[in-house]
Amino acid sequence: FFFGSFRMISRTDVHYHVREERSIRAHSQPICSFQEVGVLVLVITFVVFLCQWVPRVEPRTVPSLWIPPTVAPNTIRAGIMPTPQRKTRFHQIKNDFVTRSTSFRLPRPTLGATNEDIIVSDSEFLDEVLQVARDALHEAANVVTRAWGTGVGRSDVDYTKSGSADLVTITDQECEQIISRKIRSKFPNHVIIGEEAAGGDRYNLTNAPTWTIDPVDGTTNFVHRWPWTALLLSFIVDQQVVVAVTYDAINDELYWAKKGSGAFVSSPRYTGPIRVSGTDTLDKAVVIMEVGYGRDDASITRITNSLAGLMRRNVRSVRMAGSCGLNMAAVASGKVDAFFEEGEWGSAAGIKIWDFAGGKLLIEEAGGVILDPSSGQKFDLLGRSVLVASSQALAVQILEVLKEARS
Numbered sequence: 001f002f003f004g005s006f007r008m009i010s011r012t013d014v015h016y017h018v019r020e021e022r023s024i025r026a027h028s029q030p031i032c033s034f035q036e037v038g039v040l041v042l043v044i045t046f047v048v049f050l051c052q053w054v055p056r057v058e059p060r061t062v063p064s065l066w067i068p069p070t071v072a073p074n075t076i077r078a079g080i081m082p083t084p085q086r087k088t089r090f091h092q093i094k095n096d097f098v099t100r101s102t103s104f105r106l107p108r109p110t111l112g113a114t115n116e117d118i119i120v121s122d123s124e125f126l127d128e129v130l131q132v133a134r135d136a137l138h139e140a141a142n143v144v145t146r147a148w149g150t151g152v153g154r155s156d157v158d159y160t161k162s163g164s165a166d167l168v169t170i171t172d173q174e175c176e177q178i179i180s181r182k183i184r185s186k187f188p189n190h191v192i193i194g195e196e197a198a199g200g201d202r203y204n205l206t207n208a209p210t211w212t213i214d215p216v217d218g219t220t221n222f223v224h225r226w227p228w229t230a231l232l233l234s235f236i237v238d239q240q241v242v243v244a245v246t247y248d249a250i251n252d253e254l255y256w257a258k259k260g261s262g263a264f265v266s267s268p269r270y271t272g273p274i275r276v277s278g279t280d281t282l283d284k285a286v287v288i289m290e291v292g293y294g295r296d297d298a299s300i301t302r303i304t305n306s307l308a309g310l311m312r313r314n315v316r317s318v319r320m321a322g323s324c325g326l327n328m329a330a331v332a333s334g335k336v337d338a339f340f341e342e343g344e345w346g347s348a349a350g351i352k353i354w355d356f357a358g359g360k361l362l363i364e365e366a367g368g369v370i371l372d373p374s375s376g377q378k379f380d381l382l383g384r385s386v387l388v389a390s391s392q393a394l395a396v397q398i399l400e401v402l403k404e405a406r407s
Contacts, residue, residue, distance in 0.1 A: 126243055126258050129235050133245040134256065136182035137231045140175040140215060141249035144222075144231065147171045148250060151225050169223060172196055175215030175231060183211055195354045202345065203353065205382055210236045214354040218323030227251060232325040234358035239381065244358030246329050255329045255362055263332055263365035276368040276390035277334040282397050283314045285337035285390075288327045290320055292341060294349040302342065305405035313401065324351050324386070328359025331388050332366035338394055340373050340402065343384035350384030357381060363388045369395045373402050 147169075176196045183192060193203050194213040211233065216222050218229035227250045235243035246255040255274070257263040263274050279285045287310060291303050310318055319336065321327055327339040343350010360379065363370045370379045373387035376399045387402075389395035 123258075123261070129243045130245070130256060130258055132183065132186050133233045133235065133243060134247075134254070136179045137233055137245055137247040137254075139182060140178045140231055141247055143171055143174050143178065144216065144229075144249045148222075148225070151227070151250075169216065169219060171222065172216045172219060176213055179213050179215060179231075179233065193353060195352070198352075198354075200348065205236070205239055205353065207238045212236065212354040212357045214325060217325040217355060218321075221322045226322065228321050228323050228326055230323055230325045230329075232354060232358050234354075234361065236357060236381075241357050241361040241381075244361040246325050246358055246362065248326060248329075253329075255332070257358075257361045257365040259361060259365070261365070263362045265329075265333055274333040274362075274366050276332060276363070276366050277337050278367075278390050279337040280391040280393040282310065282316075282394065284316055285394055286317045286319065287315055287398070288319045288321050288330070288336055288339040290322070290324070290327075290341040292343055292349055292351075294343075294347060296347075299347075299349060302405055306340075306402060309401035309404050310398075313397065324355040325359055328356065328386075328388055329362055331368055331390060332359070332362040334390070338387070338389040338398055340387040340398060341385065342373055342402070344374075345384055351386060352384060353381055356386045359386075359388070371395055371399070373399065 173196050176194045180192055180194060180197075183190065187209070191206070191208050191210040192213065193205075193210060194215070196215065214230075214232035216229060217232045218226075221227070222229040229248070229250065231247045231249060233245045234241050240259070242259040244255075244257045247253070248255075251267070253265060253267040255263065255265050264272065265274050289303075289306060289310075292299065294300075307318060321330075324339075324341060327336075327341075330336045331339050341351055360370055360381070369389045369392050371377065371387045371389075372379050372383055373385050374383070379386065387395060387398060389398060
C-alpha cells in the first residue's frame with residue numbers, strides 16, 4: 001500500500017459517440033489523485049495513533065505533588081500524579097511502562113527537600129548524577145591548578161577553624177561555590193553539605209538526596225604545595241552513598257564509583273577498574289595513619305601508641321599523607337593496604353562526612369573493608385573515625401593495635 005503496490009481505484013465511463021460508424025470506447029479515469037490518497041493515509045495513521053495513545057511519562061519532570069504508594073510504585077520511573085479521570089486508564093496500561101531491573105521507589109518527604117524531584121535508583125539516573133559530579137569537579141579543578149601555579153611557595157591562609165592546623169584558603173571557598181552552583185543548576189532541591197558552608201557545626205543526614213563537598217581535601221598539603229590534595233564529591237540517597245568522585249587535580253587522577261557498578265580511575269598512565277591489594281598481614285602492609293588536628297596530651301598519646309603498636313607487629317611501612325579522600329582512594333586502588341584516622345565529636349577532632357563519604361563507596365566497590373575503628377562494627381557516616389583495609393583479616397589486626405593504643 002505504501003510502496004507503490006496501490007492500484008488506482010477506477011471506473012469505466014462509456015462514451016457513445018455518433019460518427020459515421022457508431023462505436024463504444026471505454027476510458028479509465030481515476031477517482032482521486034495521488035496527493036489526495038497521501039492525505040487520506042496520514043489522516044488514518046493519525047486516528048490510529050490517537051486510539052492507541054498512552055500518556056508518556058518523562059523522567060524527573062514532576063510538579064510539587066506527592067505520589068502515594070498506592071499508585072503502582074514498582075512501575076513508575078518518575079512522573080506525575082494521574083488525574084482522577086485517567087486513573088482507571090493508568091492502571092490498565094501500567095504494565096506497558098518500561099521497567100528496569102533495579103528497585104524503584106518513591107522518596108519520603110524529608111526536611112530540606114521537596115518532592116519536585118523523584119529520585120530513582122536506576123542506572124540511567126545515577127549516570128546523570130555522575131556526569132554532573134565530574135563536570136563540577138573539573139570546573140573547580142581549574143581554580144586549584146591555577147592557584148597551585150608552579151608548585152613553589154605557599155598559598156595564603158584565609159583563616160583557621162578548629163585550630164592552627166585546620167586551615168582554610170580562598171581556593172577552598174571559591175571551589176565550593178563553583179561545585180554548589182553546578183549542582184543546584186541541575187538539582188535545585190537537593191541538600192548540600194559542604195565543608196566550608198557547614199564549618200564546625202554538627203550536621204544531620206536525612207533520607208533526602210544529599211551531596212557532600214570537600215572542595216580541597218588536604219588543605220595543609222595544598223598550602224605547602226605537597227601534591228597530595230583532592231576535590232571530593234559524593235551523592236547520598238536514603239543515607240546510602242550511591243555515587244562518588246575523587247579528583248586529584250595536581251596529578252590528573254580521577255577516581256569514581258557508582259553503587260553496584262565497581263570503582264574506576266582515569267589517569268595519564270591508566271584508565272580502568274581498580275581493586276584493593278588483598279594484603280592480609282601487617283608484615284606485608286603499607287598503612288596510612290594521620291595525626292589529625294588534636295594537640296592535647298590524650299591525642300598525642302593515642303597517636304604515638306598506635307604507631308608503636310604497628311611497628312611492634314612488624315608493619316612493612318607507615319605513611320602520614322594528609323588527605324583522607326586520597327588515602328582511601330589509594331587503598332581502593334591497591335597502592336597501599338590500609339588507612340585509619342580516629343576522632344570524636346566530643347573533642348571536636350577527627351574527619352567528617354565530606355572527607356570519607358565518597359571514599360566509603362570507592363572502598364566497597366573495589367572489594368575492600370570499611371569499619372568504625374572505635375567499635376570495630378559497621379561504619380557510621382555521622383561518626384568522625386574511619387578504618388579501611390584491603391581485607392577483613394588485616395582490618396582485625398589493625399583493630400587490635402588501636403584497642404591497645406587506647407588502653
